[in-house]
Amino acid sequence: MDNFGMLNWAILIAYLLINLLMGTVLSRKVQSAEDYYLGNRTTPWWAIGLSVMATYVSAMSFLGGPAWSYGSGMGVMMIQINYPLVVFLVITLFLPFFYNSGVVSIYDYQERRFGKKARGVMSIIFMMTQTLSSAAVLYATALVLSFITGVDVKYAILAISLIALMYTMMGGITAVIWTDVLQAAVLLVGAVIIFYALIDRMPDSLGASLEALQAEGKMNIMDWSFDLGVSATVWSGVIAMTLYHVTVYGANQMVVQRALAAKNIGDAKKSFMFMGFAAFFIYFLFLLMGVLFYHYYQGREFDNGNTIVLQFAAEYGMPGLLGIVAAAVVAASMSSLDSALNSLATVTTVDFYEKYFKKDASSQHYLKASRLFTVIWAILIVVPAILFAENEGSVLELLTKAGSYFVGAKLSMYGLGFFSKHTTERGLLVGVATGFVAVWLVATQTEISWPWFCAIGAGVNILVSLVASLLIDGRQAEYSPYTIKGQKAMFREQGLPTEEAGWSLLPGKVDNISWLLVVFFVITMLALYLFTVGI
Numbered sequence: 001m002d003n004f005g006m007l008n009w010a011i012l013i014a015y016l017l018i019n020l021l022m023g024t025v026l027s028r029k030v031q032s033a034e035d036y037y038l039g040n041r042t043t044p045w046w047a048i049g050l051s052v053m054a055t056y057v058s059a060m061s062f063l064g065g066p067a068w069s070y071g072s073g074m075g076v077m078m079i080q081i082n083y084p085l086v087v088f089l090v091i092t093l094f095l096p097f098f099y100n101s102g103v104v105s106i107y108d109y110q111e112r113r114f115g116k117k118a119r120g121v122m123s124i125i126f127m128m129t130q131t132l133s134s135a136a137v138l139y140a141t142a143l144v145l146s147f148i149t150g151v152d153v154k155y156a157i158l159a160i161s162l163i164a165l166m167y168t169m170m171g172g173i174t175a176v177i178w179t180d181v182l183q184a185a186v187l188l189v190g191a192v193i194i195f196y197a198l199i200d201r202m203p204d205s206l207g208a209s210l211e212a213l214q215a216e217g218k219m220n221i222m223d224w225s226f227d228l229g230v231s232a233t234v235w236s237g238v239i240a241m242t243l244y245h246v247t248v249y250g251a252n253q254m255v256v257q258r259a260l261a262a263k264n265i266g267d268a269k270k271s272f273m274f275m276g277f278a279a280f281f282i283y284f285l286f287l288l289m290g291v292l293f294y295h296y297y298q299g300r301e302f303d304n305g306n307t308i309v310l311q312f313a314a315e316y317g318m319p320g321l322l323g324i325v326a327a328a329v330v331a332a333s334m335s336s337l338d339s340a341l342n343s344l345a346t347v348t349t350v351d352f353y354e355k356y357f358k359k360d361a362s363s364q365h366y367l368k369a370s371r372l373f374t375v376i377w378a379i380l381i382v383v384p385a386i387l388f389a390e391n392e393g394s395v396l397e398l399l400t401k402a403g404s405y406f407v408g409a410k411l412s413m414y415g416l417g418f419f420s421k422h423t424t425e426r427g428l429l430v431g432v433a434t435g436f437v438a439v440w441l442v443a444t445q446t447e448i449s450w451p452w453f454c455a456i457g458a459g460v461n462i463l464v465s466l467v468a469s470l471l472i473d474g475r476q477a478e479y480s481p482y483t484i485k486g487q488k489a490m491f492r493e494q495g496l497p498t499e500e501a502g503w504s505l506l507p508g509k510v511d512n513i514s515w516l517l518v519v520f521f522v523i524t525m526l527a528l529y530l531f532t533v534g535i
Helices: 005-029 033-038 045-057 061-072 074-080 083-101 108-113 116-149 153-201 206-215 234-250 253-260 265-296 305-316 321-357 363-388 395-403 407-419 425-445 450-473 484-494 512-534
Strands: none
Touching: 005 153, 005 321, 033 153, 033 253, 033 321, 033 363, 045 153, 045 234, 045 253, 045 265, 045 321, 061 074, 061 116, 061 153, 061 265, 061 305, 061 321, 074 234, 074 265, 083 108, 083 234, 083 253, 083 265, 083 407, 083 484, 083 512, 108 116, 108 407, 116 153, 116 253, 116 305, 116 321, 116 363, 116 407, 116 425, 153 253, 153 265, 153 305, 153 321, 153 363, 206 265, 234 253, 234 407, 234 450, 253 265, 253 321, 265 305, 265 512, 305 321, 321 363, 407 425, 407 450, 425 450
């Protein structure tokens, strides 16, 4: 882009330098491997909440959200409607297990519940899926730099990887969280400015534009169809994608590692609740922008839909706007890339290097190893990122589809761990393998849409795991102490406190304030219905 200009360059470069400066300053607090993984457990809950939000809600939304709804309409909002329910389940079932145990890697739970092989399988699944999704994030960032500068996407990928790597490697999880706070602020400022500019440039009033979009079928948010071949329906959003996102947020090292850095269980839960309430508004904003862009451009086809926001910013002509938008998109992508690098290094060090290759070394040794693995993972992510550059669809949709192949295994492994009495490690691994085959068959041999892959994979996995466990190892005499029933019995027998500052330490027990998430979900569903019929 020839007209990027000195002001825009100054804004973008200043933003990148601030991230590097923050990494340098915060690196002084990293004296051990524990500091690198969890900080000093002094990070405030609101910063962790903003970091969680920036990592996933924003990772592909600024580019991919508008591109997705530009082509498919506001119906895709159903895919993202479930976050209050997701957070409700995560803070009730998942967080207490992880926080109470004091683990660094959440996959340590799998070993305690089932065995070493289960832990290894879960860790490997995480590393595979996170590498692919991080590559998509990196591609999104490189796309911005390529679009505005004309530099080849491959060189842009290398440049942005180096910047994210530097501050992540220096400052660890603390740098990740606090740079994410900055990135969330930049992202939201950029989104609000673009939305205002879009309304300002609309050929019609906002009301008239929405009516026109309704007439074209772009505003049909709630599809009550039971057709499993349709990806965005009320049922796929409330049922299938709730299961999908529970796994993304509850069984994902990249997200939960932040909560483990909180001061106490209450702060860990509040940080997740922050996202449970905020995600609806952010996704709605990005998707609404997409359909408004469709009306603004009269349905024009773009060579790459992910550049719509950038194209509009360039055409609008406001001094500095393109620099702000470029910084916002870079922020959105880097907030996920830095988190991925830190969590991948953590899992590699704790689940494999420390466990199998270098036991009982010093904390400083593991810190050096973690930083080295951070560099290695940055290199490994670059390759699929370059391959993503050949894709022209919505990167948000692409990322969500790719993840749907693997989340069923994660969901079933934790679900069986929490609730099942008789599931054993050998039976579980048979179920995981069978579940993968089932999802592959459904994906390649049927017309069932991808949101249902998680539910189908998990269902097959659970059924086969239970049957295989009974056939191979027989019925178990009692619940594992790492099931919900086992935890309750252990707390009771050992006389352990069940609450901390008013927040439940027991897995499966609902905090009273958590019911607000369910109420909020009902309100948002009603609001979407009224929004649709009111147009």
